Amino acid sequence: MSPTPEIRIQDLHKSFGDNEVLRGIDLEIGQGEVVCVIGPSGSGKSTLLRCVNLLEEPTRGQVFVGGTELTDPDVDIDAARRRIGMVFQQFNLFPHLTVTENLALPQRRVLKRDKAQAARIAAENLRRVGLAEKADAYPSSLSGGQQQRVAIARALAMGPEVMLFDEPTSALDPELVGDVLAVMRMLAHEGMTMMVVTHEMSFAREVADRVVFMDGGVVVEDGTPDQVIGAPRHERTRHFLARLLDPAMAEVEEGISGQGISDRAGGKA
Numbered sequence: 001m002s003p004t005p006e007i008r009i010q011d012l013h014k015s016f017g018d019n020e021v022l023r024g025i026d027l028e029i030g031q032g033e034v035v036c037v038i039g040p041s042g043s044g045k046s047t048l049l050r051c052v053n054l055l056e057e058p059t060r061g062q063v064f065v066g067g068t069e070l071t072d073p074d075v076d077i078d079a080a081r082r083r084i085g086m087v088f089q090q091f092n093l094f095p096h097l098t099v100t101e102n103l104a105l106p107q108r109r110v111l112k113r114d115k116a117q118a119a120r121i122a123a124e125n126l127r128r129v130g131l132a133e134k135a136d137a138y139p140s141s142l143s144g145g146q147q148q149r150v151a152i153a154r155a156l157a158m159g160p161e162v163m164l165f166d167e168p169t170s171a172l173d174p175e176l177v178g179d180v181l182a183v184m185r186m187l188a189h190e191g192m193t194m195m196v197v198t199h200e201m202s203f204a205r206e207v208a209d210r211v212v213f214m215d216g217g218v219v220v221e222d223g224t225p226d227q228v229i230g231a232p233r234h235e236r237t238r239h240f241l242a243r244l245l246d247p248a249m250a251e252v253e254e255g256i257s258g259q260g261i262s263d264r265a266g267g268k269a
């Protein structure tokens, strides 16, 4: 752990009405660290990511990114958010804009870059994700995997210090997952600080510095991939991993309650 973490989450709580979804999360992510967050459906993984860039307002606790407290009521939240790139399961590209225009629009609106500069930075980032030749294409002509790489390039074009990924490959056909993971692997090797919610255990094992297992709105385990995936200390972690690796078995074991995660894991693990 570096002395000043890039992301620091302290005693983070989030409730929706009576439903306390995050129940005191403490997490530090060092500069250049890649942390994969795993856990069952409903455990609060997306809510945690959304609290880190204040798409959701925490009920209690603090979030720091690059030394700035995002939860400080006086913070310039738009400026702070610009330092955080986010990639979702759905790519959310504008269908009526070309790939280049999709990348240029937020740069021009948010960063006030001029047209030429935005186009140049769009081209640079399309190259990074291996899609230079799709600059003038419309999203509908791209595969899901290509669209997700465009969405990653769009986030990168904003020059973020940290990247948050929320199940970036779970909407993709299995054969398209690899190209997206390859881009994420490249970013990790370049030293990007990344928080990745994923069920791609082989990616987590290979790329993550740490794996965090969440259940019921708390961090149950936090350690190296070898520790958390390879030798989980908690029964809840073991149970989750067993279900993920063998969904059919879990359904037999649990009847209908095994349905959620097994559908979503879809044998990709």
Ligand SMILES: Nc1ncnc2c1ncn2[C@@H]1O[C@H](COP(=O)(O)OP(=O)(O)OP(=O)(O)O)[C@@H](O)[C@H]1O
Residues within 6 Å of the ligand: 016, 019, 021, 039, 040, 041, 042, 043, 044, 045, 046, 047, 048
């Ligand atoms: N905007 C919201 N309003 C009300 N409840 C919400 C909202 N967002 C999330 N929740 C609730 O918070 C809980 C955690 O949801 P969250 O999406 O963070 O889980 P998750 O771990 O990401 O699950 P999944 O693996 O299915 O994506 C769920 O019970 C969900 O219904």
Ligand SMILES: [Mg+2]
Residues within 6 Å of the ligand: 045, 046, 047, 166
């Ligand atoms: Mg989620």
